Amino acid sequence: MNNNDSSEDLVEKYGTYDPQLDLSSYRHPTLELLPESQRLWLSNVKTSYRNFELPLLLENAPSIIVRDLYHHPNVLLAGTIASGKTQFIYNQIISWLYVFHPAELKFIICRSKPVDYNSIAKIERHFLSKLPGAEPAIAESGQVAKTINALLIECDHRLDLFTTAGVKTIKDYNNLFIHRKLNPADGHRFLSNIVLIMDDMQTFLHGDVTSSLISLTQRNLYTGIYFIGATSQIMSRSITPQLRANFSVRLAMRLMSQNESRKILDRVGAEKLNPPGELIFEQGDRLLTVKQPFVDYDVIQNVCDFVGSQRGYPNAYLLPITNVEESIFFSDFDIYDRDPLFEESTRLIVMHQQGSTSLIQRKLKLRYNRAGRIMDQLEAAGIVGSFEGSKAREVFYADEHALEQYLETINASNSSKLSNLSISESILRVAGSKIDKIVEQPEKLVQPKSGKENIAIKSPNDSCHNGNDSRKAQLAIAIFILAMILIIYLISGWEGVVNWLK
Ligand SMILES: Nc1ncnc2c1ncn2[C@@H]1O[C@H](COP(=O)(O)OP(=O)(O)OP(=O)(O)O)[C@@H](O)[C@H]1O
Secondary structure (H helix, E strand, O other): OOOOOOHHHHHHHHHHHOOOOOOOOOOOOOHHHOOHHHHHHHHHHHHHHHHOOOEEEEEOOOOOEEEEOOOOOEEEEEOOOOOOHHHHHHHHHHHHHOOOOOOOEEEEEEOOOOOOOHHHHHHHHHHEEEOOOOOOEEOOHHHHHHHHHHHHHHHHHHHHHHHHHOOOOHHHHHHHHHOOOOOHHHOOOOOOEEEEEEOOHHHOOOHHHHHHHHHHHHHOOOOOEEEEEEEOOOOOOOOOHHHHHOOOEEEEOOOOOHHHHHHHHOOOOHHHOOOOOEEEEEEOOEEEEEEOOOOOHHHHHHHHHHHHOOOOOOOOEEOOOOOHHHHHHOOOOOHHHOOOOHHHHHHHHHHHOOEOHHHHHHHHOOOHHHHHHHHHHHHHOOOEOOOEOOEOEOEOOOOHHHHHHHHHHHHHHHHHHHHHOOHHHHHHHHHHHHHHHHHOOOOOOOOOOOOOOOOOOOOHHHHHHHHHHHHHHHHHHHHHHHHHHHHHHHHHHHHHHHHHHO
């Protein structure tokens, strides 16, 4: 991170993050947005943060004290109700907004109260990460569980990318990427830091969520994925010893008893703090007590307005969808009925970040009806959102890399489902798909007599002729394939048939 980066440097460094829309014109919030009393420390933060990868602010005055999340990616903050935990989180967010570019940092908010994080929605397309279709700040336990699982997948992708690049940390990886040593065509991309923030974490922690969080906090060191959890339920069984052991930074605001203090800090002390805003943490071999800054919520809103009013990315940074099988096999989307131009259309839509039927029609030179059918399939497959009148549909994949992973998964799901089908079903499926490929003809674009759009006009006879021809061709090919199957069966049995079908 370097605050002195010019716009050109940023394009040079992050241009490939989103080739469709660079944010070179992005401006950090100005100190004038803050009341006089807050300007000095935030200006100090801008200078002090330069030496850290992702600083966590612990004290702002008289000196700035931070922990680098880069080396301590998991943080637990405990405190009684109204001790100042949410304010602590606001302070982190506000200080990050003053220092980071949207390409460098994303956060995910899980919150239990509806009001606490409303302003965050304004910076969704700049600084937020989420699952496709999720709210900017998530409150529902099921969504939280899916988000953690998606982060586990993101974590594994990142570790794979590191292995390919021959590095062990996000810092080294991004360094290679910035210096053009890693080719985006091989799936490499600039990796932003992603911070999962869970306010009132006890609300979300149960069974599977706790075990997923344990896995995430065990694996995320140097991957650029971080976790900050705040809780008032210190003695809750949801903070298991295994989870607790993964927090290398443990902070306390006012706690109810010495017992609670020991559970968080291994020592007494937090029970004596003055709420709201006093914080205690381990500094060297002693405990240090500091007072947290207080930034009024209106100020946070102003800063978010400033960021949000600027040009952003088309979407929040979308996390990989975790359960493709669920979204594909239990939706209306029939994987075998995909239009042959389905994949090409998905790439087009994601590349242009525009869920538009006429885009598919124009670029692939299709009739409007067929483009419309493809768009329906894209919606059923969870690639675009639903029809919203004159607005283009929302595109749920931010870049081609994420899309390719999705396509790989559905193709893999396709073959695994195929292997589960009965042999006779398989034969029909494969025969069908082979026939589709053979009878597929590029459609001719018929120009309308007037109008700007290339809306194709279908001749009434077209479908009839095509239908008869293709039925004859299908019949001939089906007979041919069945004959082949019979011959292979006689020579090498069912195993040979199955191999041939594959
Ligand atoms: N450092 C601070 N200085 C002054 N007032 C503060 C400070 N931190 C928080 N407050 C005030 O204390 C109240 C409670 O703060 P906050 O909501 O951050 O607490 P919390 O621990 O998150 O509470 P809960 O457990 O209910 O979520 C708020 O009115 C807030 O404005």
